[in-house]
Amino acid sequence: xxxxxxxxxxxxxxxxxxxxxxxxxxxxxxxxxxxxxxxxxxxxxxxxxxxxxxxxxxxxxxxxxxxxxxxxxxxxxxxxxxxxxxxxxxxxxxxxxxxxxxxxxxxxxxxxxxxxxxxxxxxxxxxxxxxxxxxxxxxxxxxxxxxxxxxxxxxxxxxx
Amino acid sequence: xxxxxxxxxxxxxxxxxxxxxxxxxxxxxxxxxxxxxxxxxxxxxxxxxxxxxxxxxxxxxxxxxxxxxxxxxxxxxxxxxxxxxxxxxxxxxxxxxxxxxxxxxxxxxxxxxxxxxxxx
Numbered sequence: 001x002x003x004x005x006x007x008x009x010x011x012x013x014x015x016x017x018x019x020x021x022x023x024x025x026x027x028x029x030x031x032x033x034x035x036x037x038x039x040x041x042x043x044x045x046x047x048x049x050x051x052x053x054x055x056x057x058x059x060x061x062x063x064x065x066x067x068x069x070x071x072x073x074x075x076x077x078x079x080x081x082x083x084x085x086x087x088x089x090x091x092x093x094x095x096x097x098x099x100x101x102x103x104x105x106x107x108x109x110x111x112x113x114x115x116x117x118x119x120x121x122x123x124x125x126x127x128x129x130x131x132x133x134x135x136x137x138x139x140x141x142x143x144x145x146x147x148x149x150x151x152x153x154x155x156x157x158x159x160x
Numbered sequence: 161x162x163x164x165x166x167x168x169x170x171x172x173x174x175x176x177x178x179x180x181x182x183x184x185x186x187x188x189x190x191x192x193x194x195x196x197x198x199x200x201x202x203x204x205x206x207x208x209x210x211x212x213x214x215x216x217x218x219x220x221x222x223x224x225x226x227x228x229x230x231x232x233x234x235x236x237x238x239x240x241x242x243x244x245x246x247x248x249x250x251x252x253x254x255x256x257x258x259x260x261x262x263x264x265x266x267x268x269x270x271x272x273x274x275x276x277x278x279x280x
Contacts, residue, residue, distance in 0.1 A: 064238075071202045072179060079186040079199060088195055088260060111242035112205070117198055118246050119253050131194045131249065 004050040008034045048158070056155040060105075063152055067113050067145075074114040078133065089135040090119060093128045093146065100125070102153055109149045165221040169214050176210030179203045192260040193252045201245030209234050 008031060015030025016022055035051075042049045078086065093110075097103050103125050107118040110130060120129040186199025216230040 068202070068206055072206045075186065075199050075202050076179075076182055079182055079189060084189070084191075086195065088192075090259075107246060108239075108242045111201060111246055115198070117194065117201065117249055119194070119249050131198075133195055133198050 001047060001050045001053055004038065004045060004047070008038060010034075011037060053156060056152070060152045060156060063149070064109060064112065067109065071112055071114040086134050087136055088131065088133050090129055090131050091135065093130050093143075094126060095128055095150065097150060097153060098125070099157070102157055103128075105153055106146075106149060109153075110146060113145055113149075161221045165217065169218050169221070172210050172214035172217070176207045176214060179207030179210065183207060193257050194249050194259060197245050197249045201241055205237065205241040208237055212237070 011034030012027050012030035015033060016026050019026050019030075038045075039049065095103065095106060097106055103121065107121065107128060110116050110118050110128065115133045117131045117133075118128055119131045121127070122129070180203070183199050183203035186203065187196050190196045190199060212230050212234050216227055216234075219225045219227050219230075
């Protein structure tokens with residue numbers, strides 16, 4: 001992926017040198033033209049075309065924002081409700097993610113999800129211990145949300 | 161400054177202040193460290209982010225000044241707040257702070273046992 005971006009920047013510079021005009025505008029036009037050329041030649045690259053990953057990162061960021069707002073509405077309802085009927089608890093969650101930065105990203109996402117907070121990560125990076133504020137109805141719904149998170153993160157880190 | 165931008169900024173500011181108030185209220189009301197951490201790490205994050213965003217838009221609309229530092233501040237807060245919440249609750253658990261007595265389950269209790277079993 002880094003190679004593809006480097007190649008694209010190189011093509012933009014090539015365009016600037018061909019035009020003999022060294023401004024940001026020419027660079028951007030060259031970059032877009034280079035993008036088109038690379039789109040046509042993408043079967044020669046080993047990995048995916050890099051815009052896929054750029055899109056996956058954008059999607060993950062929007063998911064992050066949405067969950068943050070939802071989490072706040074949940075906390076709002078919980079705190080301002082006259083009677084406090086919550087059932088907190090800690091449950092274990094098995095994750096399929098492997099590298100350190102993926103697990104970090106997942107635990108950040110979980111912490112900002114409605115009603116969950118990561119308390120501990122096991123030494124082999126396989127299990128996350130999550131404190132849920134209302135474990136009865138959340139446990140299964142949360143499982144779904146995290147499957148969507150895990151999928152979104154895997155979409156970013158996929159290599160093929 | 162147009163009326164629309166004024167109203168937009170005011171609403172953002174009020175939402176931010178209200179969320180910070182709710183976070184403070186949750187700190188008083190919830191029963192133990194972990195549940196308080198929920199309120200603090202979520203409501204305070206979005207509250208501060210809303211206030212910073214309102215400041216950003218105010219200077220953009222009133223002076224035409226694009227303050228990139230405020231945007232950086234929002235980004236840093238967004239990344240660091242959940243990590244801080246995680247570390248505080250982890251430190252609390254490892255130093256033996258009890259959970260609320262109406263807590264339902266505790267999978268972390270036999271974590272050491274499980275890890276020893278998986279190594280075998």
